[in-house]
Amino acid sequence: MAAYGLYTHIASNKFRSMLLLAGLFLLIYVLVYAGALIAEVLIDSDQTVAFYLSRAFSDLLKASPIATIVAAAWIVIAYFFHQSMIDAVTGGHDVTRQEQPRLYNLLENLCISRGIPMPKLKMMESPALNAFATGLNPRQYAITVTTGLLDALDDKEIEAVLGHELTHIKNGDVQLMVVAVIIAGVVGFFGELFFRVFTSFNWSSSSGGSRSSSSSSSSRSSSSSSDSKSSGGGAVVVIIIAVVLIVVAWLLSQVVKLALSRSREYLADAGSVELTKNPDAMISALRKIENRGELPGATSAVMELCVDNPREGFADLFATHPSVQSRVDALVKFAGGHDPGPLPPDEDTKEPKAQADQQDAPPPLSQGPWNDAGGQASPPPLPAPRPSGTASGNPTGNPVGPWGRH
Numbered sequence: 001m002a003a004y005g006l007y008t009h010i011a012s013n014k015f016r017s018m019l020l021l022a023g024l025f026l027l028i029y030v031l032v033y034a035g036a037l038i039a040e041v042l043i044d045s046d047q048t049v050a051f052y053l054s055r056a057f058s059d060l061l062k063a064s065p066i067a068t069i070v071a072a073a074w075i076v077i078a079y080f081f082h083q084s085m086i087d088a089v090t091g092g093h094d095v096t097r098q099e100q101p102r103l104y105n106l107l108e109n110l111c112i113s114r115g116i117p118m119p120k121l122k123m124m125e126s127p128a129l130n131a132f133a134t135g136l137n138p139r140q141y142a143i144t145v146t147t148g149l150l151d152a153l154d155d156k157e158i159e160a161v162l163g164h165e166l167t168h169i170k171n172g173d174v175q176l177m178v179v180a181v182i183i184a185g186v187v188g189f190f191g192e193l194f195f196r197v198f199t200s201f202n203w204s205s206s207s208g209g210s211r212s213s214s215s216s217s218s219s220r221s222s223s224s225s226s227d228s229k230s231s232g233g234g235a236v237v238v239i240i241i242a243v244v245l246i247v248v249a250w251l252l253s254q255v256v257k258l259a260l261s262r263s264r265e266y267l268a269d270a271g272s273v274e275l276t277k278n279p280d281a282m283i284s285a286l287r288k289i290e291n292r293g294e295l296p297g298a299t300s301a302v303m304e305l306c307v308d309n310p311r312e313g314f315a316d317l318f319a320t321h322p323s324v325q326s327r328v329d330a331l332v333k334f335a336g337g338h339d340p341g342p343l344p345p346d347e348d349t350k351e352p353k354a355q356a357d358q359q360d361a362p363p364p365l366s367q368g369p370w371n372d373a374g375g376q377a378s379p380p381p382l383p384a385p386r387p388s389g390t391a392s393g394n395p396t397g398n399p400v401g402p403w404g405r406h
Contacts (some may be wrong), residue, residue, distance in 0.1 A: 016176055021075070024183045027249045028071045031059045031190045034245035041235045041242075049234040056238075071186065078182040083134055083142060090298055092122040092144045099123075103150060106159050107143065114275055116166055118241050119143050130293035132305035133165040133174050141169050149289070157285035164282070164307060167271025173264045174305075181301040187253035265321055266330055279337030283328050286345050290324040322374070 036059035040052050078085075086091065097104040111118040117134070127148040135141035140346055143165045144149035150158065168174050269286075273279045286308070293308045303309045309321040331337045 006026075013177075015174055020176070020179050020183055023252075024075075024186065025068065027073055027183070027187050027252060028067050028190065029060065029064060030245055030249045031187065032063050032067045034055070034249070034388075035190075036060055036063070036244075037238050037242040040043055045235040047234055049237050052234060052238040057093075074186045075182060076272055078178070078185070079136055082136070082178055082182070083140060086134055086144075086302060087122070090124050090144065090295065090302060091126075094122045095121050095123045101149075103145060103153070103158065106155060107162050110159060110162055110166065110275060116170065117141075119166075119168035119169060121337070123147060123150075123294075126295055128293055128295050128307045129289045130308065131161050131165055131301070132307065133168045134178065134305060135169065136175050136178055141174070146295075148292075152288055152292075153285055156276070156278055157280040159290065160276050160278065160281040160285045161307060163272035163275035164268045166275065167268040170263065170271065171267060173246040173268070177305055181304075184253045184301060187249055225336060265327060269327055270335065273331065273335045273337075279331050282335075283331050283337045283339055285327055286324050287340060290342060 007066075030384045033056055036056035037052055039059070040047075055151045062065075095104065097108075100121070100123065107121055109119055110116075117138055119135065120143070122142050122144040124144050124146045126146040128146050129149045129152055131143065131149055133141065133143050143162065145158075145161075149161065153161065269282055272282050276282070289308050291310060294310050295303060295306070295307060300311060303311050304321075308324060325342075328339050330341050
């Protein structure tokens, strides 16, 4: 569903959310089918590929009601407790007007001026410069700001960042991101579970196979061994199919992020400018946040919610945010802002070292007109030339030195 404007973008986000939820159940069934293949091989490892595929499909039909209930329960849990899970990962906590009057007043004034319901305000103790919005309904909407962002940005820049997050809430981007996080979480959980089962099976089967071959090698005929190879080879093929299905399901859960169009960040930047009427503040905030927004303890799902996500992978294929430079160029082109250019790297780590080097260095040699300082003495400064009128008025001819007349 293509989006050609703000309202169609909101409708497209809602439509994609429904598709992603439907895709969640499809990926769950794929994982259950892969798990059934592994289970059938564990039960009997001397059957053909067709036997394993048919038995696994029969197991899928029997287990599909349970899988559906588990997926629905996961969605319900994430719907009500996703904010608590994110707070547990990031360490965010609610703040009041008394605790953060500056930040609280900026958000409240921005919401009142535009008639936007005010979301909850949260703080995260981190020197990183970043912020993100969460929630699936108006009662759950929240904006989390790091302490580093609050310290590094001025009021206009913080207001621009808050406007960016408010636009994400208004456009429905937050709901879509949370749904994507739910899908990636549940598929990643079941994928890791099946991989652990496969790993344990691999070790046990290899050891069991060696024992059985050593004990029955004398009594097995050549014809029966060839039959066993032809039948037992199906187990290897089925295991490969199961692993491929698990990997594909995991990759699809990650590719779901590609459904989150990067245009949402451009629209959020434009929405911030529309709220604050100050494109320069948004550009300045982006330049300060650039390369300074990494949250060390945050998962990739949380970073995808932030104003800027510096994490990239697969040559920018899975990057969920456009570059800061492209966002700034768009604001300069369409909003008439002014780009101050990328900020230099932080000098905080260099200044203490320079100060320490200065303390360890020997004191500078003092130089003066009568101080030798281990070398040739500097000559005293030449007297300043006197006006012509003073020559006749100074019959004694006292010389004029650097501190006045002798």
